Amino acid sequence: MTAAVEILARQQADAFDMFRGRLEGLTEDEFWWEPAADCWSVRQTDAGTWTVDYAIPDPDPSPFTTIAWRLDHVAECKVMYHEYAFGPGRLTFPEIDSAHSVDSAIALLEEGQALLVEDLAGLRDEDLQLPRRTNWGEEWPAWRILWTMIHHDYQHGGEIGALRDLYRLRSGA
Numbered sequence: 001m002t003a004a005v006e007i008l009a010r011q012q013a014d015a016f017d018m019f020r021g022r023l024e025g026l027t028e029d030e031f032w033w034e035p036a037a038d039c040w041s042v043r044q045t046d047a048g049t050w051t052v053d054y055a056i057p058d059p060d061p062s063p064f065t066t067i068a069w070r071l072d073h074v075a076e077c078k079v080m081y082h083e084y085a086f087g088p089g090r091l092t093f094p095e096i097d098s099a100h101s102v103d104s105a106i107a108l109l110e111e112g113q114a115l116l117v118e119d120l121a122g123l124r125d126e127d128l129q130l131p132r133r134t135n136w137g138e139e140w141p142a143w144r145i146l147w148t149m150i151h152h153d154y155q156h157g158g159e160i161g162a163l164r165d166l167y168r169l170r171s172g173a
Helices: 003-022 028-032 067-085 102-121 125-129 142-171
Strands: 042-044 050-052 131-133 139-141
Touching: 003 102, 003 125, 003 142, 028 067, 028 102, 028 142, 042 067, 050 067, 067 102, 067 131, 067 142, 102 142, 125 142, 131 142, 139 142
Parallel strands: none
Antiparallel strands: 042 050, 131 139
């Protein structure tokens, strides 16, 4: 690896380790807990598959989301960013059968992370500026794809940690 790739790899690992640490001991009750009315979560469809709640365009204000939603969001985004930036670019969000348990969500998160770690390991510094596709059709430089996933880990990991703290306070655990 070269200098810029090494820095991104370190940031990627640090962000994921922080995020993954926030999930240690996560219970199904915490995963599904709805701390506010009308939360977005993960729901079973009429076809028997599972999907995260969403709307296009996003409502304003956006609904509050459960840990299940946030964890699936990060995991599915990792898979989709890999799919379009470094993979065949065919998978769509509606085709994903969203994880609907702590174990399945963590497994998908780890799968998505492994794909992105492998993607980054195959790059050289000069490759970081090359355009890569997003699932919505824009082209971004490779570094931005990876940095966005690093940012997701920090942002949503912090949110999940705060929700877990609130859950413990409210439940007396």
